[in-house]
Amino acid sequence: MKRLSFYIFILLPCIAIISALISTDLSDAFYKNHTNAEQPAAIQKPDSSNASSEHHPPTLGQLRKKYSHYFLTNGPRVNKVALTFDDVPDPRFTPQILDILKSHGVTATFFVNGHRIAKYPDIFRRIHEEGHAIGNHSYSHPNFNRLTVPEFVNEIQRTEQAAYPIIEYYPKMIRPPYGEITEEQLKWAVDHSYRIVNWNVDSLDWKGLGKNEVIQNIMSDIRPGAIVLQHGGGGVGSDLSGTIQALPEVITRLQALGYELVTVPELLGISLEK
Numbered sequence: 268m269k270r271l272s273f274y275i276f277i278l279l280p281c282i283a284i285i286s287a288l289i290s291t292d293l294s295d296a297f298y299k300n301h302t303n304a305e306q307p308a309a310i311q312k313p314d315s316s317n318a319s320s321e322h323h324p325p326t327l328g329q330l331r332k333k334y335s336h337y338f339l340t341n342g343p344r345v346n347k348v349a350l351t352f353d354d355v356p357d358p359r360f361t362p363q364i365l366d367i368l369k370s371h372g373v374t375a376t377f378f379v380n381g382h383r384i385a386k387y388p389d390i391f392r393r394i395h396e397e398g399h400a401i402g403n404h405s406y407s408h409p410n411f412n413r414l415t416v417p418e419f420v421n422e423i424q425r426t427e428q429a430a431y432p433i434i435e436y437y438p439k440m441i442r443p444p445y446g447e448i449t450e451e452q453l454k455w456a457v458d459h460s461y462r463i464v465n466w467n468v469d470s471l472d473w474k475g476l477g478k479n480e481v482i483q484n485i486m487s488d489i490r491p492g493a494i495v496l497q498h499g500g501g502g503v504g505s506d507l508s509g510t511i512q513a514l515p516e517v518i519t520r521l522q523a524l525g526y527e528l529v530t531v532p533e534l535l536g537i538s539l540e541k
């Protein structure tokens with residue numbers, strides 16, 4: 268009887284306590300192992316999705332779809348075409364382009380760099396006075412993909428400050444250098460009632476192409492509502508003589524096809540100013 272009560276009152280509780288401790292350890296160990304096994308996966312998942320969104324931001328095509336009202340490469344399919352000239356004003360090329368446009372009675376759109384306005388205000392004034400539309404092409408021509416939003420805003424606003432004393436308006440159109448813009452910058456532009464205007468016909472004239480190649484690049488791709496990219500200025504050593512020599516023929520051939528040459532705001536039905 269003594270032995271039985273020893274088992275019941277002393278040994279069994281001890282066994283119960285020991286087994287409870289063991290099972291706690293085991294479950295703890297299981298929990299740790301389990302979470303250790305899961306943790307890398309749990310951490311990896313958000314990390315890898317963050318990494319992919321960092322490394323794969325929306326493409327320009329995706330941004331154009333998402334912000335189709337604000338980010339444009341062409342107008343409606345009407346018999347109108349807009350010629351555009353970037354990187355102006357430049358005393359080597361811009362006055363010759365203006366002469367040709369004037370002699371054909373055609374207006375175009377010029378995307379200006381603020382630092383060039385500061386250098387050549389008289390050419391900039393001439394662009395405006397001869398009835399051409401003005402768009403903002405940044406102050407110093409950086410790739411916007413490498414800029415923060417405040418740096419991007421600074422590029423836009425410095426150009427506006429350079430342009431305003433001469434044209435007395437803030438241009439509604441922004442053409443990003445190289446056509447590149449981030450979604451955050453685009454959102455800022457949308458919130459501040461700008462339009463981002465790229466192109467859908469590229470002359471590739473910045474490569475220093477000859478007259479015939481420039482004509483060929485434009486005419487082979489032209490379509491109703493097209494926005495044509497050309498340059499009216501460039502860096503040291505750039506040669507836009509092909510653009511200048513091609514321009515009279517480009518104008519007459521487009522007109523012969525029935526296209527009316529208009530400014531981008533006319534093509535898009537938007538105002539010049541913001």
Ligand SMILES: [Zn+2]
Nearest residue numbers: 353354444445
């Ligand atoms: Zn440019």
